[in-house]
Amino acid sequence: MSVLQEIxxxxxxxxxxxxxxxxxxxxxxxxxxxxxxxKSYKDMIDVSGGDPHRAGVKPLSFVRQxxxxxxxxxxxxxxxxxxxxxxxxxxxxxxxxxxSVGAYTNTxxxxxxxxxxxxxxxxxxxxxxxxxxNIYISSGSQWSLTNLLRVLVNNESSPITGVLTPAPCxxxxxxxxxxxxxxxxPYYLNEEQxxxxxxxxxHRALExxxxxxxxxxxxxxxxxxxxxxxxxxxxxxxxxxxxxxKKLFLLADEVYQDCVxxxxxxxxxxxxxxxxxxxxxxxxLELASFHSASKGPMGECGLRGGYxxxxxxxxxxMKYVYTVFSTDTCAPATGQLALDLMINPPxxxxxxYPLYREETQHIRTTVVHNVKRALEVLNSLPGFCCQxxxxxxxxxxxxxxxxxxxQKAKEVGxxxxxxxxxxxxxxxxxxxxxxxxxxxxxxxxxxxFCIMTTVDTMEELLRRLSSFHTQFMKDFS
Amino acid sequence: MSVLQEIxxxxxxxxxxxxxxxxxxxxxxxxxxxxxxxKSYKDMIDVSGGDPHRAGVKPLSFVRQxxxxxxxxxxxxxxxxxxxxxxxxxxxxxxxxxxSVGAYTNTxxxxxxxxxxxxxxxxxxxxxxxxxxNIYISSGSQWSLTNLLRVLVNNESSPITGVLTPAPCxxxxxxxxxxxxxxxxPYYLNEEQxxxxxxxxxHRALExxxxxxxxxxxxxxxxxxxxxxxxxxxxxxxxxxxxxxKKLFLLADEVYQDCVxxxxxxxxxxxxxxxxxxxxxxxxLELASFHSASKGPMGECGLRGGYxxxxxxxxxxMKYVYTVFSTDTCAPATGQLALDLMINPPxxxxxxYPLYREETQHIRTTVVHNVKRALEVLNSLPGFCCQxxxxxxxxxxxxxxxxxxxQKAKEVGxxxxxxxxxxxxxxxxxxxxxxxxxxxxxxxxxxxFCIMTTVDTMEELLRRLSSFHTQFMKDFS
Numbered sequence: 001m002s003v004l005q006e007i008x009x010x011x012x013x014x015x016x017x018x019x020x021x022x023x024x025x026x027x028x029x030x031x032x033x034x035x036x037x038x039k040s041y042k043d044m045i046d047v048s049g050g051d052p053h054r055a056g057v058k059p060l061s062f063v064r065q066x067x068x069x070x071x072x073x074x075x076x077x078x079x080x081x082x083x084x085x086x087x088x089x090x091x092x093x094x095x096x097x098x099x100s101v102g103a104y105t106n107t108x109x110x111x112x113x114x115x116x117x118x119x120x121x122x123x124x125x126x127x128x129x130x131x132x133x134n135i136y137i138s139s140g141s142q143w144s145l146t147n148l149l150r151v152l153v154n155n156e157s158s159p160i161t162g163v164l165t166p167a168p169c170x171x172x173x174x175x176x177x178x179x180x181x182x183x184x185x186p187y188y189l190n191e192e193q194x195x196x197x198x199x200x201x202x203h204r205a206l207e208x209x210x211x212x213x214x215x216x217x218x219x220x221x222x223x224x225x226x227x228x229x230x231x232x233x234x235x236x237x238x239x240x241x242x243x244x245x246k247k248l249f250l251l252a253d254e255v256y257q258d259c260v261x262x263x264x265x266x267x268x269x270x271x272x273x274x275x276x277x278x279x280x281x282x283x284x285l286e287l288a289s290f291h292s293a294s295k296g297p298m299g300e301c302g303l304r305g306g307y308x309x310x311x312x313x314x315x316x317x318m319k320y321v322y323t324v325f326s327t328d329t330c331a332p333a334t335g336q337l338a339l340d341l342m343i344n345p346p347x348x349x350x351x352x353y354p355l356y357r358e359e360t361q362h363i364r365t366t367v368v369h370n371v372k373r374a375l376e377v378l379n380s381l382p383g384f385c386c387q388x389x390x391x392x393x394x395x396x397x398x399x400x401x402x403x404x405x406x407q408k409a410k411e412v413g414x415x416x417x418x419x420x421x422x423x424x425x426x427x428x429x430x431x432x433x434x435x436x437x438x439x440x441x442x443x444x445x446x447x448x449f450c451i452m453t454t455v456d457t458m459e460e461l462l463r464r465l466s467s468f469h470t471q472f473m474k475d476f477s
Numbered sequence: 478m479s480v481l482q483e484i485x486x487x488x489x490x491x492x493x494x495x496x497x498x499x500x501x502x503x504x505x506x507x508x509x510x511x512x513x514x515x516k517s518y519k520d521m522i523d524v525s526g527g528d529p530h531r532a533g534v535k536p537l538s539f540v541r542q543x544x545x546x547x548x549x550x551x552x553x554x555x556x557x558x559x560x561x562x563x564x565x566x567x568x569x570x571x572x573x574x575x576x577s578v579g580a581y582t583n584t585x586x587x588x589x590x591x592x593x594x595x596x597x598x599x600x601x602x603x604x605x606x607x608x609x610x611n612i613y614i615s616s617g618s619q620w621s622l623t624n625l626l627r628v629l630v631n632n633e634s635s636p637i638t639g640v641l642t643p644a645p646c647x648x649x650x651x652x653x654x655x656x657x658x659x660x661x662x663p664y665y666l667n668e669e670q671x672x673x674x675x676x677x678x679x680h681r682a683l684e685x686x687x688x689x690x691x692x693x694x695x696x697x698x699x700x701x702x703x704x705x706x707x708x709x710x711x712x713x714x715x716x717x718x719x720x721x722x723k724k725l726f727l728l729a730d731e732v733y734q735d736c737v738x739x740x741x742x743x744x745x746x747x748x749x750x751x752x753x754x755x756x757x758x759x760x761x762l763e764l765a766s767f768h769s770a771s772k773g774p775m776g777e778c779g780l781r782g783g784y785x786x787x788x789x790x791x792x793x794x795m796k797y798v799y800t801v802f803s804t805d806t807c808a809p810a811t812g813q814l815a816l817d818l819m820i821n822p823p824x825x826x827x828x829x830y831p832l833y834r835e836e837t838q839h840i841r842t843t844v845v846h847n848v849k850r851a852l853e854v855l856n857s858l859p860g861f862c863c864q865x866x867x868x869x870x871x872x873x874x875x876x877x878x879x880x881x882x883x884q885k886a887k888e889v890g891x892x893x894x895x896x897x898x899x900x901x902x903x904x905x906x907x908x909x910x911x912x913x914x915x916x917x918x919x920x921x922x923x924x925x926f927c928i929m930t931t932v933d934t935m936e937e938l939l940r941r942l943s944s945f946h947t948q949f950m951k952d953f954s
Contacts, residue, residue: 006631006693007628007629007631007794007797008627008628008629008630008631008632009631009632009633010632011627011628011797011800011801012797014797014800014801017800017803020799023583027588046574049581051574051575051580051581052579053574053575053577053579053580054574054575054577054580054581055575056575057575059577059579064548064549065549067548067549068545068546068548068549068552069545071541071544071545071548072541072542072544072545075545075552096779097523097528097530097531097779098528098530098531098532098533098534100530100531100536100779101779101780102529102530102536102776102777102778102779102780103528103530103531103778103779104526104528104531104771104778104779105779106500111504139616139620139781139805139808139809140805140806142804142805142806143616143805146804146805150485150488150656151484151485151488152484152485153485154483154484154485154486155485155486155487155632155658156486172803172804172805172806175800175803175804176804179627179800179801179804181632216483294581299579300579301579301580301581301806302573302574302577302578302579302580302581302582302807302809302810302811303578303579303809303810303811304616304781304806304807304808304809304810317484320484320488320489320491322497323488323491323494323652323656324488324491324656326494326649326652327619327623327649327652327653327656328616328617328619328620328623328649329617329619329649329778329781330779330781331616331781332616332779332780332781332809332811332812333779333780333781334779334780334809334811335809
């Protein structure tokens with residue numbers, strides 16, 4: 001086992017992340033700044049991930065008060081915390097073994113919270129039934145997806161299993177699929193049409209897979225990451241019909257469901273659209289829908305809480321889903337509690353409601369403002385072009401790099417957009433992700449950055465980016 | 478994908494847990510008790526897992542005060558919490574993105590905590606060097622092990638990859654190995670010798686694998702789960718020489734390192750023993766050592782924090798270890814903070830020290846008492862025989878079931894010890910795990926229960942078990 005050649009070939013085939021070199025350099029620069037090395041910036045702006053707290057967004061008081069009380073129940077003895085905070089903490093602790101967040105939970109999660117999630121889904125989807133037995137809480141939604149793929153990907157099939165995956169697509173999904181030895185069948189989203197998913201492209205992609213792999217599933221993410229596109233009901237109906245016709249499993253990543261900013265955009269779940277389409281589709285199409293405590297105004301990424309709801313999956317297969325999830329014992333209790341707080345926020349009349357409303361509205365207003373400003377600035381910079389950001393946590397502008405920059409990147413052994421990001425990091429102290437990581441049409445280049453920041457951070461980011469970009473284009477003209 | 482036959486055959490080969498039927502029934506009984514159904518017991522005692530808080534052990538105040546302060550930093554403005562609690566919370570938050578536990582961390586964990594772990598290991602191992610770059614924090618140690626197995630298990634090799642695994646062995650490890658399509662090569666621990674690992678048995682097991690699989694790794698767990706055995710230095714040296722000679726990777730599960738109760742027992746890490754053996758062994762043997770925040774006096778299972786340290790692994794392979802860990806983004810921040818608090822507890826002179834010392838000593842005294850009482854009672858019951866419990870979190874007594882009971886179990890389609898556990902649950906309201914789950918010598922039967930409980934819980938458990946067992950033996954004599 002001491003040599004690379006002997007390790008799991010699926011793992012060996014996993015794309016090595018170019019982004020790692022950026023992260024390493026960023027952490028060196030942080031160190032240099034701490035040591036007083038002089039640079040043209042005094043701090044680093046890291047908007048490479050969808051990580052609102054890192055970018056200065058404040059946690060919600062209600063969420064943190066309840067969690068602190070769950071950790072240290074003595075806090076509930078004082079009157080300093082609102083009564084609904086104390087009641088909620090008491091209620092949540094009743095679901096924990098021995099009344100402690102330090103106890104293991106059931107494999108699928110704390111029963112009371114799983115039931116809450118099921119009720120939330122039914123409410124959200126206009127009454128479409130949800131069964132708690134089909135819900136699994138996990139240490140982040142990505143982890144649910146990987147576990148489900150472990151069931152779906154048949155390593156011994158010939159040809160190998162294929163999964164239809166958008167391009168661009170955030171990298172942890174593509175890495176999971178590759179790591180399991182499945183083939184990625186990219187379907188390209190149409191950038192010129194605001195990164196729309198087009199059904200003809202799904203047909204083309206599936207056709208292209210013939211003889212190469214055995215497609216078993218279609219992965220969609222709505223609202224999009226990195227694209228910021230929000231799907232229309234009509235588009236979702238088309239996807240559902242395609243998936244049914246081709247006998248695929250639909251993996252619907254809906255973690256950004258609370259992040260919709262477009263004036264004409266609206267989030268509708270695949271489960272709801274499926275239910276509306278009625279039998280036989282609604283009784284047969286196999287669907288997994290993912291949600292997370294990391295996104296939305298709460299943005300508790302570090303707590304690691306996500307869930308999957310499975311629809312129309314064969315009971316015999318469900319047993320194995322249970323077994324696979326059970327190998328990791330359970331999701332972190334804190335992430336589970338966070339899910340409960342996300343789906344059952346304070347209601348009008350509750351003592352915590354006014355502050356909760358103020359804080360969430362502030363975040364929403366800020367993000368809408370950030371999106372507007374980012375689009376204004378980006379689309380005014382020569383060489384930049386950014387599609388509308390209707391939802392999600394990111395802007396994903398295209399950057400038209402000059403041939404001399406592309407040549408220079410080649411010389412230093414980097415992808416052109418990684419090269420651009422590295423210069424941006426070095427010269428302006430801004431960490432963003434290169435489009436190459438996500439998959440993009442040959443010859444196009446992009447950057448991705450988080451729009452869930454404070455207004456000040458966004459303004460400073462856009463100022464640094466504009467000034468850097470102008471100089472970069474001059475240097476390589 | 479709608480039928481079982483189409484799913485991943487490795488997953489299909491995963492043993493379905495008989496234990497699940499016990500857990501289901503336990504949760505029905507809990508429900509019945511809540512609804513006032515009359516039984517001979519008024520509450521359930523669940524000692525099936527290694528879950529101290531569930532079994533009534535209280536969380537450590539220092540740990541919970543710091544974590545609550547990290548969640549709700551306003552708590553640090555009051556003087557109600559000790560100053561070292563506030564200082565520690567401030568220090569920990571400085572390592573979090575944006576000063577929030579809600580931010581993603583690096584893939585390997587919060588850098589400051591990874592460095593703390595590395596210093597802890599060096600201290601623990603008498604100065605043997607530890608490099609922070611070889612440490613990965615994860616959502617529980619089991620998760621690190623699965624990730625590492627994902628790198629080690631080569632699905633395409635012929636014959637398939639094999640992993641030497643103890644029998645008995647706790648089930649999540651064996652499930653992980655099976656789920657990845659590797660072959661389990663059981664080596665039997667010697668019950669009559671206190672569940673000692675005997676080197677001749679390793680040779681026999683390896684020999685038996687010839688032609689069936691390609692053995693790449695040896696998994697050991699010390700102190701043992703479920704056995705409670707603590708390995709001697711001499712035994713560890715033998716294991717290291719065996720692993721080196723057979724060119725295996727050594728997976729050392731050391732999560733119970735703080736749980737040693739035997740008067741003559743002492744925990745020594747494999748890393749330390751390896752370092753003491755000197756070159757060439759200490760420079761070449763590939764080792765992974767696992768530790769966890771779930772075990773020991775802290776017992777914060779629900780927070781999901783564990784880590785692995787890798788030793789002598791090829792740098793080319795390490796890159797893929799990083800990639801595999803990165804697919805799940807990062808471990809929960811709370812679990813990471815808990816690890817820091819575990820390895821850097823309050824020191825003499827700190828305001829929190831007296832209470833911390835009192836609480837941990839109370840837990841230790843309680844467990845030592847519980848072990849003594851459990852052994853006394855079990856070994857006085859006809860048909861029971863329990864080896865000394867030198868460490869870990871469990872007693873794993875052998876139970877000699879009467880032929881009539883074995884016959885009855887067969888009739889109802891259960892393993893004999895599952896049948897015994899089901900009756901114990903039904904009639905006495907006590908949930909323990911059947912030995913069948915762990916692997917045991919043909920014709921032997923065991924039960925496993927947690928010894929990290931309060932004194933009252935242990936006394937009540939032993940009272941119910943004695944009375945049930947006496948009646949059971951009578952019924953099936």
